[in-house]
Amino acid sequence: MRPVRTAARSMLAAIFVIQGWSSFSNPARLAGKAVRVTEKLEPTIKAMHPSLPTEAETLVRVNGAVQVAGGLLLASGHATRPAALALAGSLVPTTLAGHAFWEIEDPAERAQQRIQFLKNIGLFGGLLLAALDREGRPDLRWRAGHAARSSARTLKRARRHLRDSSPIPLHHR
Numbered sequence: 001m002r003p004v005r006t007a008a009r010s011m012l013a014a015i016f017v018i019q020g021w022s023s024f025s026n027p028a029r030l031a032g033k034a035v036r037v038t039e040k041l042e043p044t045i046k047a048m049h050p051s052l053p054t055e056a057e058t059l060v061r062v063n064g065a066v067q068v069a070g071g072l073l074l075a076s077g078h079a080t081r082p083a084a085l086a087l088a089g090s091l092v093p094t095t096l097a098g099h100a101f102w103e104i105e106d107p108a109e110r111a112q113q114r115i116q117f118l119k120n121i122g123l124f125g126g127l128l129l130a131a132l133d134r135e136g137r138p139d140l141r142w143r144a145g146h147a148a149r150s151s152a153r154t155l156k157r158a159r160r161h162l163r164d165s166s167p168i169p170l171h172h173r
Contacts, residue, residue, distance in 0.1 A: 005135060006077060012126050013075035016087050020067025027060035030098070034060050037097040066090045074130065084130035091127070095120040
């Protein structure tokens with residue numbers, strides 16, 4: 001199953017690496033659309049730390065960098081769960097800024113933007129699955145329960161062994 005997971009992660013990551021690089025290297029192209037989202041995020045960003053940037057162009061560039069880094073990590077199989085979560089987080093402002101189909105009057109353009117919006121929703125779902133994927137390994141809850149059951153069996157065996165065995169003489173010569 002490993003080759004399938006590797007291929008699937010690479011396919012999912014490809015759009016983020018390519019589009020993220022485009023956003024990072026040319027943020028001015030997207031800054032105009034991003035302003036409506038970045039303006040709403042500004043108070044939250046300032047509350048986190050007053051010196052953080054809030055200009056649309058800078059935030060587009062940061063978002064692009066997150067997408068490139070997250071996409072490369074996801075495709076390479078390193079830190080896949082945090083990478084998938086970072087990509088999912090970066091997809092939210094990207095989708096809201098770039099594909100707000102509900103604000104478009106032209107029916108043809110509205111339909112196109114709805115398709116792009118739904119594509120991004122599908123990508124978000126794929127990223128959530130990637131973030132939850134344990135590659136066949138049991139989750140923490142199962143491992144904790146297994147360890148507890150195993151410890152209980154070991155203690156039970158030890159008690160049985162102590163009960164059934166004869167006492168060891170204290171002064172053995």
